[in-house]
Amino acid sequence: MDQDAYFWQIQSGRIPQPPAAHTLGMTITAVDAASGTLQATFEGKAAFANPAGHIQGGFLSAMLDDTMGPALAATLAAGEFAPTLQLNVQFLSPAVPGVLHGTGRVLRRGGQICFLAGELAQDGRLVATATATAAIRRL
Secondary structure, three states: OOOOOHHHHHHOOOOOOOHHHHHOOOEEEEEEOOOOEEEEEEEEOHHHEOOOOOEOHHHHHHHHHHHHHHHHHOOOOOOEEOOEEEEEEEEOOOOOOEEEEEEEEEEEEOOOEEEEEEEEEEOOEEEEEEEEEEEOEEO
């Protein structure tokens, strides 16, 4: 764990949360860099709803990306970042405005390519799952 890495600077309040995470109402509730896991909550805003009153899938996808990416970011060194190369999302049940709970995991971290997984739940019900591939890069 490198306290000078971007992720840990955000966690310590030295730099602000990214605007996308702020828009999604993201709060990181637990992180374990050693195991590559992260727990977060999101505010599913009414402004995110489609005409049926459900949270639109693009917002759910962004929430999943914002659980998996930071799970990996917590393991990076200062000067490293890890853009998502590929994201696959499975929508399992509708989400409504309210709190959503995300879990992100690093499944495998290679030298440059990493494989991630995530889940998003609401009221104890699994809403969506995702897998992603990310690449570790240096600034």
